[in-house]
Amino acid sequence: MANETTVPTVAPEVFPQVAPEKGMFISLGPQHPSTHGVLRVAITTDGEIVTSAQPDLGYLHRATEKLAEKRTYPQIIVLTDRLDYLAAMTNNWSFCLAVEKMMAVAIPERADYLRIIVGELQRIASHCVFLGTYGIDIGAFTPFLVAFGRERERILDLFEEICGARLTYNYIRIGGVMADAPEGWEAKVRKFVKEMWGHLKEYDTLLTYNPIFMDRTQNIGKMSQEMAIAWGITGPNLRATGFKADVRKDDPYGLYSKISFDIPVGKQGDCWDRYWVRIQEMRESLKIIDQALDQMQPGDTMGKIAKTFRVPVGEGYAHLEAPRGDLGFYIVSDGTPSPYRMHIRPPSFVNLQILQVLLKGWKVSDVIAILGSIDIVLGEVDR
Amino acid sequence: MTAAEILSTIQAKYPGLQEIPKVLGQARGDELYLSVSAAELHALCQFVRFDPGLSFDYLSFVTSVDWKTHFEVVYYLVSTLHKHKLVLKVKVEDRTNPEVPTISTVWPTADWQEREIYDMMGIKFKGHYNLRRILLPDDWEGFPLRKDYAPKPDRYD
Amino acid sequence: MFELGPILSKAFATLSGWVIAHGVPAMGAWIINKSIQVGALVLGVSLVPMVLVYAERKVSAFMQARLGPMNVGPYGIFQTLADGVKLIFKEDVIPIGSDRILHVLAPMVACAPAFVCFAPVPFGKGLVPINLDIGVIFIFAVSGITTIGVLMAGWGSGNKFSMLGGIRGAAQIVSYEIPRVLSVVPVLMFYGTQSLQGIAMAQTGRWHGFLPKWFIFYPVIGQIAFLIFLIASVAETNRVPFDIPEAESELVAGFHTEFSGLKFALFFLAEYAYVFLSSAMAAALFFGGGDGFSAGGIIPSWLWFLGKTFAIVFLFLWFRWTFPRLRVDRLMQFCWQFLLPWSLANIAFAGLAVLLRS
Amino acid sequence: MIEQWAPIVIFGAMSALLIGLSLVVVTARSVFRGAIALAAALGVAAGLFALLGADFVAAGQLLIYVGGIMIIMLFVIMLSQRPLAKLDRQANDQWLWAALFSLAVTCGLIVQFRAVYRGVFFNPEAAPTSASIGRLLLGDMIVPFEAVSLVLLAALVGAVYFGLGKEES
Numbered sequence A: 001m002a003n004e005t006t007v008p009t010v011a012p013e014v015f016p017q018v019a020p021e022k023g024m025f026i027s028l029g030p031q032h033p034s035t036h037g038v039l040r041v042a043i044t045t046d047g048e049i050v051t052s053a054q055p056d057l058g059y060l061h062r063a064t065e066k067l068a069e070k071r072t073y074p075q076i077i078v079l080t081d082r083l084d085y086l087a088a089m090t091n092n093w094s095f096c097l098a099v100e101k102m103m104a105v106a107i108p109e110r111a112d113y114l115r116i117i118v119g120e121l122q123r124i125a126s127h128c129v130f131l132g133t134y135g136i137d138i139g140a141f142t143p144f145l146v147a148f149g150r151e152r153e154r155i156l157d158l159f160e161e162i163c164g165a166r167l168t169y170n171y172i173r174i175g176g177v178m179a180d181a182p183e184g185w186e187a188k189v190r191k192f193v194k195e196m197w198g199h200l201k202e203y204d205t206l207l208t209y210n211p212i213f214m215d216r217t218q219n220i221g222k223m224s225q226e227m228a229i230a231w232g233i234t235g236p237n238l239r240a241t242g243f244k245a246d247v248r249k250d251d252p253y254g255l256y257s258k259i260s261f262d263i264p265v266g267k268q269g270d271c272w273d274r275y276w277v278r279i280q281e282m283r284e285s286l287k288i289i290d291q292a293l294d295q296m297q298p299g300d301t302m303g304k305i306a307k308t309f310r311v312p313v314g315e316g317y318a319h320l321e322a323p324r325g326d327l328g329f330y331i332v333s334d335g336t337p338s339p340y341r342m343h344i345r346p347p348s349f350v351n352l353q354i355l356q357v358l359l360k361g362w363k364v365s366d367v368i369a370i371l372g373s374i375d376i377v378l379g380e381v382d383r
Numbered sequence B: 001m002t003a004a005e006i007l008s009t010i011q012a013k014y015p016g017l018q019e020i021p022k023v024l025g026q027a028r029g030d031e032l033y034l035s036v037s038a039a040e041l042h043a044l045c046q047f048v049r050f051d052p053g054l055s056f057d058y059l060s061f062v063t064s065v066d067w068k069t070h071f072e073v074v075y076y077l078v079s080t081l082h083k084h085k086l087v088l089k090v091k092v093e094d095r096t097n098p099e100v101p102t103i104s105t106v107w108p109t110a111d112w113q114e115r116e117i118y119d120m121m122g123i124k125f126k127g128h129y130n131l132r133r134i135l136l137p138d139d140w141e142g143f144p145l146r147k148d149y150a151p152k153p154d155r156y157d
Numbered sequence C: 001m002f003e004l005g006p007i008l009s010k011a012f013a014t015l016s017g018w019v020i021a022h023g024v025p026a027m028g029a030w031i032i033n034k035s036i037q038v039g040a041l042v043l044g045v046s047l048v049p050m051v052l053v054y055a056e057r058k059v060s061a062f063m064q065a066r067l068g069p070m071n072v073g074p075y076g077i078f079q080t081l082a083d084g085v086k087l088i089f090k091e092d093v094i095p096i097g098s099d100r101i102l103h104v105l106a107p108m109v110a111c112a113p114a115f116v117c118f119a120p121v122p123f124g125k126g127l128v129p130i131n132l133d134i135g136v137i138f139i140f141a142v143s144g145i146t147t148i149g150v151l152m153a154g155w156g157s158g159n160k161f162s163m164l165g166g167i168r169g170a171a172q173i174v175s176y177e178i179p180r181v182l183s184v185v186p187v188l189m190f191y192g193t194q195s196l197q198g199i200a201m202a203q204t205g206r207w208h209g210f211l212p213k214w215f216i217f218y219p220v221i222g223q224i225a226f227l228i229f230l231i232a233s234v235a236e237t238n239r240v241p242f243d244i245p246e247a248e249s250e251l252v253a254g255f256h257t258e259f260s261g262l263k264f265a266l267f268f269l270a271e272y273a274y275v276f277l278s279s280a281m282a283a284a285l286f287f288g289g290g291d292g293f294s295a296g297g298i299i300p301s302w303l304w305f306l307g308k309t310f311a312i313v314f315l316f317l318w319f320r321w322t323f324p325r326l327r328v329d330r331l332m333q334f335c336w337q338f339l340l341p342w343s344l345a346n347i348a349f350a351g352l353a354v355l356l357r358s
Numbered sequence D: 001m002i003e004q005w006a007p008i009v010i011f012g013a014m015s016a017l018l019i020g021l022s023l024v025v026v027t028a029r030s031v032f033r034g035a036i037a038l039a040a041a042l043g044v045a046a047g048l049f050a051l052l053g054a055d056f057v058a059a060g061q062l063l064i065y066v067g068g069i070m071i072i073m074l075f076v077i078m079l080s081q082r083p084l085a086k087l088d089r090q091a092n093d094q095w096l097w098a099a100l101f102s103l104a105v106t107c108g109l110i111v112q113f114r115a116v117y118r119g120v121f122f123n124p125e126a127a128p129t130s131a132s133i134g135r136l137l138l139g140d141m142i143v144p145f146e147a148v149s150l151v152l153l154a155a156l157v158g159a160v161y162f163g164l165g166k167e168e169s
Helices: A064-068 A073-081 A088-103 A109-138 A142-163 A185-208 A211-217 A225-230 A271-295 A347-352 A364-374 A378-382 B003-013 B038-050 B110-121 C004-021 C026-063 C079-089 C100-116 C135-143 C145-156 C160-191 C196-202 C221-236 C261-286 C301-320 C328-357 D002-027 D031-051 D055-080 D095-116 D130-138 D142-168
Strands: A024-028 A040-046 A049-056 A314-322 A325-333 A341-345 B032-036 B058-066 B071-078 B085-092 B099-101 B124-126
Touching: A040 A364, A049 A364, A064 A073, A064 A341, A073 A088, A088 A109, A088 A314, A088 A325, A109 A142, A109 A185, A109 A211, A109 A271, A109 A364, A142 A185, A185 A271, A211 A271, A211 A364, A271 A364, A325 A347, A325 B058, A341 B058, A347 A378, A347 B110, B003 B032, B003 B038, B032 B038, B038 B085, B038 B099, B058 B110, B085 B099, B110 B124, C004 C026, C004 C301, C026 C079, C026 C100, C026 C261, C026 C301, C079 C261, C100 C135, C100 C145, C100 C261, C100 D031, C135 C145, C135 C160, C135 C196, C135 C261, C135 D055, C145 C160, C145 C261, C145 D031, C145 D055, C160 C196, C160 C221, C160 C261, C160 C328, C160 D055, C196 C261, C221 C261, C221 C301, C221 C328, C261 C301, D002 D031, D031 D055, D055 D130, D130 D142
Parallel strands: B032 B085, B099 B124
Antiparallel strands: A024 A040, A040 A049, A314 A325, A325 A341, B058 B071, B071 B085
């Protein structure tokens, strides 16, 4: 097209065709056990092979961006809780980062460490849900009740203790966090971290290295690095292709620059790699929590912020590494108490697009394995 | 590359392009902001995507803002190789039939994001292979994120 | 002391004597006796799934760090009963697009053979409902009819997921039937009979005074045969890791997606009855049936038999709550490229062993 | 009395059922229903074998025909037909000739059977037949038995050939 001298890294077959093809048509969802919510995927198959797949969204659309234009900034934090409801902490955090960036307020160090601790706990909780539901997708029921019902429940108990809520926290506020951790909370987190190492070993024997599980997921749904970047894939899905990319390292926010941790990467970007990267990430999160607990000193947890405040005219974009990838908030302010325009860059929505090309050519029974490994939350896809 | 270096690299190829300067007191990140015309957009995107020095291979997001008099489409580009950023802004004056060329042929990730902008703000992306509503029902009237959108009263109003 | 077999045969002899004394012809007495036996068997077979469902819930709960049913009755023992009552009173839905006759008949066709299959099972010494000479083959033959019920359900529901489930089920069951039958052939060759009771009786005795003469303890041949039989039986009963026909995450509920109420309960009943049947067969074929370590002692043979059967049932439950599901093409590959060659090789080994012995 | 009449009654009922099911097979408008009726008819035929004391043949009939061949046939129908498709008459305009031919065959069979008929006998306590069948198949009849398996082998090879040929094109 424009530049003849460059070689496009995006292969032409990457672009999906919308023309309906002949063959058997299967409408997977919106009421199907494996679509993790209300997603519908329209699939046409030629025998066992998928020839086209079109995700159909919007069943959970709640007009968050429009609502935000009518709310004050602190009120919007409540809306962000409902986006990725499995990782509400990082949603709060990302929005607050964007507003704080525009207002240029300083955050007390203790608040920043608390944010890191709850953010990483949230990542573990979210990956626990992934682990459980992916197990169910593959047909193993026990990991679900172990990871979802035992470990995640303990994290939710910790959250309940620190902010009173179990799912929609509204804990991270503009300028700091809602409240300091109650007495003894840090010791409980330490105890949990210690025990979680053992539980992760249990997951490995139960699922990760189970031959049937590996057979179902290895070499299935392979994604190349170029393809992943071109489609804007972020988070564990991108890292599974072997590409070291993590907002916590590339564009450090909070106090992540003071903490040492690794970015686990996969080898070939198949379903098993995507799963394995998440398991490894839980280990890294445990390390981060330990370090943050060590470095945290007593102090204030809220910066100097007026009760009612205005954000200066202008625009700002801040993003962070949510459990599902690069979550960003783009805010345009006209100086009034509510944003003029707020755009959410949702990792699930962007990651989900690749299904259009990723599912093609795989067997029908692999569809579930691939869909589950992308790990989407419909609350964030539809907003 | 710093913002100045990116600007000079781009201006060597497209001398007409101007940076959007930061107004005093305005809140804004330290990314390079460029104003692009709709006609130039596609070629420029091809250039910044495949130029080895710039290599903006990752389109973080595409969005649009309704400024009442005109629309503004915002492209936020990141290079995963050089870790530098670039913001492109396209001004669309025509409110009745706003049109911008698609860049989903450069970054496939723009596919659904452009569809969402079309869905919410009614900006058409010329050359997009599948420009349909994505989140709202196909028979929805109007574009909700426009500032002049008046929701139809339903039975609860 | 507590052997049921002699007591029961005595009781039935007394009954028929009493009936004949009252002027009923011998054939009538025979019919009365058999009716009571069949009634008892059907009742017992219907109760077994209830016990198994409860066991499944409790076993899975303890494997998953939870308690399982606790509310209905002490430790939730009446939960299955309550569920059964619920299923009976549930609305019976027949989808508009379905083939009504097939839809209604399917659960019956799937369930009825499960009851018939228990006829030649030796529940203890002298405790076999009908001692068929072709017992093993009879069970294989009759249980094959269930597959037709599965296919009828898949087709008659008029639902794509059901049909995919039915197709998968048919392919799977027909394939796994072959290694399953072949894995039993060495047993038949060793004992020279097809009667389950005859096989179980032939396994009494001890090697060197302590090791029971069960088929499982024949070196190599016994273990291979049992493993193949166990794996193929899991596949035949559509249980994890071979639950492809009703793969929840892929096919909603497979062939029984459109069934509700009592009709669903019948499919459920059939599944658990077959789990019990396969375990009972394994106990009789490979573990000496009612043969125990204190034969003639305190523990009667029927308790030994039930104990062994439930131990094998536990294996089924354990598999289900541990393994993920195989993919459908891998499933076929496993059957045809692994199980079938090994079961054929095992028959060859067994032939050699029989030749050397004689 | 009852010992004499019961087998006759059971035989009559089963034969009537068999004939009825066979009629359903040829008249059913849905192929699938026809196939199900065929499976049921084969099952009843197994019952007839059992009635005659041929226990092994009855079990074999069930195992191979109902549990094997019929399932494969149903499988093929499910793969090739659409459920809920418009039901159509399954017979074409040659049904009259087919009926006449079947009638002729039936008459021939009746004539033949009359020559060897010795009365219906009901023998539930008959000696097990599997051992003698085994001896026959691997003894006197070994040559035809192996010849039949050769035919099956040829069919398998043919199937593999066609299966491979399809993949190449």
